[in-house]
Amino acid sequence: MKPNVAAAKAALSHLDIEDKDSAIKAKSRDFFWYSPVLKDRLDHVVADFVVSPRSEAEVIEVLKVCYAHDVPVTTRGAGTGNYGQAMPLAGGCVMHLQHMNAVKEIHPGRVIVEPGCLIKDLDAACKADSDQEVRMFSSTWATASIGGFIAGGSGGVGSCTWGSLRDLGNIIRLRVVTMEEEPRVLNFRGEELARVSHAYGTNGIITELEIPLAPAYDWVEMFVAFDDFMGAASFAEELANQDGILIKLASVFEAPIAHDYFQRVKPHVTEGQSVVGLMVAPHSMDGFETFLKRRPQAGLIYRSDASTWERTPGAVFEYGWNHTTLRALKVDPSITYLQVRYGFPGHLGLVEKIRDMLSPEVLQHLEVLRENGKVMFAGLSLVKFTTEERLDEIVRLHEEAGAMIFNPHRYTLEEGGRQTVDDRQLRFKKEADPKGLLNPGKMIAWDDPDWSYDRMYAYPKLQSAG
Amino acid sequence: MKPNVAAAKAALSHLDIEDKDSAIKAKSRDFFWYSPVLKDRLDHVVADFVVSPRSEAEVIEVLKVCYAHDVPVTTRGAGTGNYGQAMPLAGGCVMHLQHMNAVKEIHPGRVIVEPGCLIKDLDAACKADSDQEVRMFSSTWATASIGGFIAGGSGGVGSCTWGSLRDLGNIIRLRVVTMEEEPRVLNFRGEELARVSHAYGTNGIITELEIPLAPAYDWVEMFVAFDDFMGAASFAEELANQDGILIKLASVFEAPIAHDYFQRVKPHVTEGQSVVGLMVAPHSMDGFETFLKRRPQAGLIYRSDASTWERTPGAVFEYGWNHTTLRALKVDPSITYLQVRYGFPGHLGLVEKIRDMLSPEVLQHLEVLRENGKVMFAGLSLVKFTTEERLDEIVRLHEEAGAMIFNPHRYTLEEGGRQTVDDRQLRFKKEADPKGLLNPGKMIAWDDPDWSYDRMYAYPKLQSAG
Numbered sequence: 001m002k003p004n005v006a007a008a009k010a011a012l013s014h015l016d017i018e019d020k021d022s023a024i025k026a027k028s029r030d031f032f033w034y035s036p037v038l039k040d041r042l043d044h045v046v047a048d049f050v051v052s053p054r055s056e057a058e059v060i061e062v063l064k065v066c067y068a069h070d071v072p073v074t075t076r077g078a079g080t081g082n083y084g085q086a087m088p089l090a091g092g093c094v095m096h097l098q099h100m101n102a103v104k105e106i107h108p109g110r111v112i113v114e115p116g117c118l119i120k121d122l123d124a125a126c127k128a129d130s131d132q133e134v135r136m137f138s139s140t141w142a143t144a145s146i147g148g149f150i151a152g153g154s155g156g157v158g159s160c161t162w163g164s165l166r167d168l169g170n171i172i173r174l175r176v177v178t179m180e181e182e183p184r185v186l187n188f189r190g191e192e193l194a195r196v197s198h199a200y201g202t203n204g205i206i207t208e209l210e211i212p213l214a215p216a217y218d219w220v221e222m223f224v225a226f227d228d229f230m231g232a233a234s235f236a237e238e239l240a241n242q243d244g245i246l247i248k249l250a251s252v253f254e255a256p257i258a259h260d261y262f263q264r265v266k267p268h269v270t271e272g273q274s275v276v277g278l279m280v281a282p283h284s285m286d287g288f289e290t291f292l293k294r295r296p297q298a299g300l301i302y303r304s305d306a307s308t309w310e311r312t313p314g315a316v317f318e319y320g321w322n323h324t325t326l327r328a329l330k331v332d333p334s335i336t337y338l339q340v341r342y343g344f345p346g347h348l349g350l351v352e353k354i355r356d357m358l359s360p361e362v363l364q365h366l367e368v369l370r371e372n373g374k375v376m377f378a379g380l381s382l383v384k385f386t387t388e389e390r391l392d393e394i395v396r397l398h399e400e401a402g403a404m405i406f407n408p409h410r411y412t413l414e415e416g417g418r419q420t421v422d423d424r425q426l427r428f429k430k431e432a433d434p435k436g437l438l439n440p441g442k443m444i445a446w447d448d449p450d451w452s453y454d455r456m457y458a459y460p461k462l463q464s465a466g
Numbered sequence: 467m468k469p470n471v472a473a474a475k476a477a478l479s480h481l482d483i484e485d486k487d488s489a490i491k492a493k494s495r496d497f498f499w500y501s502p503v504l505k506d507r508l509d510h511v512v513a514d515f516v517v518s519p520r521s522e523a524e525v526i527e528v529l530k531v532c533y534a535h536d537v538p539v540t541t542r543g544a545g546t547g548n549y550g551q552a553m554p555l556a557g558g559c560v561m562h563l564q565h566m567n568a569v570k571e572i573h574p575g576r577v578i579v580e581p582g583c584l585i586k587d588l589d590a591a592c593k594a595d596s597d598q599e600v601r602m603f604s605s606t607w608a609t610a611s612i613g614g615f616i617a618g619g620s621g622g623v624g625s626c627t628w629g630s631l632r633d634l635g636n637i638i639r640l641r642v643v644t645m646e647e648e649p650r651v652l653n654f655r656g657e658e659l660a661r662v663s664h665a666y667g668t669n670g671i672i673t674e675l676e677i678p679l680a681p682a683y684d685w686v687e688m689f690v691a692f693d694d695f696m697g698a699a700s701f702a703e704e705l706a707n708q709d710g711i712l713i714k715l716a717s718v719f720e721a722p723i724a725h726d727y728f729q730r731v732k733p734h735v736t737e738g739q740s741v742v743g744l745m746v747a748p749h750s751m752d753g754f755e756t757f758l759k760r761r762p763q764a765g766l767i768y769r770s771d772a773s774t775w776e777r778t779p780g781a782v783f784e785y786g787w788n789h790t791t792l793r794a795l796k797v798d799p800s801i802t803y804l805q806v807r808y809g810f811p812g813h814l815g816l817v818e819k820i821r822d823m824l825s826p827e828v829l830q831h832l833e834v835l836r837e838n839g840k841v842m843f844a845g846l847s848l849v850k851f852t853t854e855e856r857l858d859e860i861v862r863l864h865e866e867a868g869a870m871i872f873n874p875h876r877y878t879l880e881e882g883g884r885q886t887v888d889d890r891q892l893r894f895k896k897e898a899d900p901k902g903l904l905n906p907g908k909m910i911a912w913d914d915p916d917w918s919y920d921r922m923y924a925y926p927k928l929q930s931a932g
Contacts, residue, residue, distance in 0.1 A: 168710050372707050
């Protein structure tokens, strides 16, 4: 079972293989470095080679050859994930899906697409075809691939209306290749989708996706400023509860996030102001303006369709979700973040409680999200990092207060998720990846079924930093 | 102030005036007769003449002439309302807007249309133009006008997703003509919309509407049968809370409504089965089927895209909202109904409580509705009518249990609504209809500001039945 990398690489030499060391290193990395913990553990990780298949047939060939030579395969899209999803912990092959980017069919309400297509390009194709766009996307829309979003993401811009990727109806079908002596091609729908969506490519490789679409509107993007943080949070929550006003984004930034980290917004807010970022459908703007006028504490400082700012801030969604962390990091490298769930109906109270306890060490950044039909919050809180111990303590304080944490300072599916084994994913891995070669080290249940979760999991076969 | 009907009619004789008595009688009636109480009070009501203007200029002329001659004007669309909205209580002129049916402009997410356009025709135009349709409509879609729906309705098919007409964003703009010596033309947006929407034409005549659109999909229409009523109600509620599954309708019919009153459904259900009627977007059907399989107690008996029934049931929405009452009435003329609000979060419990108390005298018919972002129920309960006293007692029992009643056995705005004066509507009537000639008898606050609501209001100038 010792990998024979050289033999695999030779057998795949007729494909698009990256040879340059610097390029291999670049393509072996994702955005894990948002986390100082993952940066410490994974910064040295590198693949032995990178292959970019041009078709499903070539994907099958890569998987078959690597299976034969016991070479691990870590699949990636654009590598914009933050949980180390695409980091090849045990080296071997990184399979880059950049060439598999075709938009195959567009229908009313749905699209069939290859995984390597950038979300931005997918939206452009759907808009050109029939004024449609994807229901939800990561804030890395411009650079992320749709396959990476489905395999490694959970929700994003649009989740305030459509919920999360795991909710029924937000993925229609996934076509998946297994890593066996003779790889199989399977089409998953319904309950079967949970086997491979958000599984980091640990148990099959997605070669085609069918996902729902929503109408593409010329969303009006806005910033609204508040002197009071809880006023900002309530405003976003109440707006999302307006059934007749169609929104795509409602982000809440505690002061002084906008002032300190959003350079183009800074001239327009004070240090003490909390800010809400919004995307509202143009035909909902009359309703929104009425909603706004009822709340004199809310100050509209920017709207994309009538901007008075000297320098455009760019897309407002590129301030939300994990772009908030990115912008903060660029100004203050000691910033990191946590991913928090503030569930309905106690969400507002829980946010206030945690803020009272931890601000300004932890600054609240909320994203409005629907869960089981109710408006609640996802938190991507900004954390001033000091030590790993303190970070763990902050996690514990959240959990004790009643907020669930999806820990972005862990590289396993379980620790970054609900800290429980997903039996459906594990069972399918046993069937689809019998040698355990797909994205090794990411599924604790596979490597160490008795793991106690009492400390951070350390994959025993992680490349040594030496 | 005595109306001079003859003079007004003569002055308008160059317009489209209906002369035949039988036609005048027919055009003086709406669907008030769903209520035995209103049937008793209003069956004899008839206009002196009916005029059908062809343009806003002609509307202005009608209003100006009738103002000069003190003639009441009751405006109607298709006359499908059930609260006697379009009944000319004091006679005079019925203004029929059938000719004003132009679809003027269609844009992404919104349409500008004249009030007399049938909703069915409006949808056809929007679909042909850009695969769009109105967000919500009454079950009388095929025959009702969009202006009548906005002026006399509150919500309908689509409200499970978009909420009610009164919610911000569900009406963008209304163009309104006043009834003064010199009628004015006003455009209302935002807060001003509440003056004239759902005002029965008592304080201004809508001559143009701008309303939001949603994408038009080939909705899959279904019936799902349950042995247990509360199972059916929970199923509908849980489905509507699935953020990723797009629905347009979720109606719940207590047994034996479907068996006894839905003739084409009858062969497929037992007397003891409660039924849920649904409209689901085609691209949400995979998600819906997964949802369905998780609930083995739910039996899918009909789907429009794969029907095995010998005779098609027609549109499923024509079984919901007030078509349920219509179908029941056709089988059993002693049936009438109530309009009930079961508010979140106690909605399911409240339904069960009232059913325990009143079934089968009152059979539960629920429509899933969103209110303030939450899924709850509107009830259009079927009531076996015996006496007015018992009907009033049933209303009282609902109210005591905590359910709000919008009493469809009353012809005034206040009694059919929240039983309070709408100051915005009253204030605007003082300004826009100083002589009180628009749809007289429908606004208690105008006629009798000190009315105590201790009994049914009886408009003093109601035509005598003699």
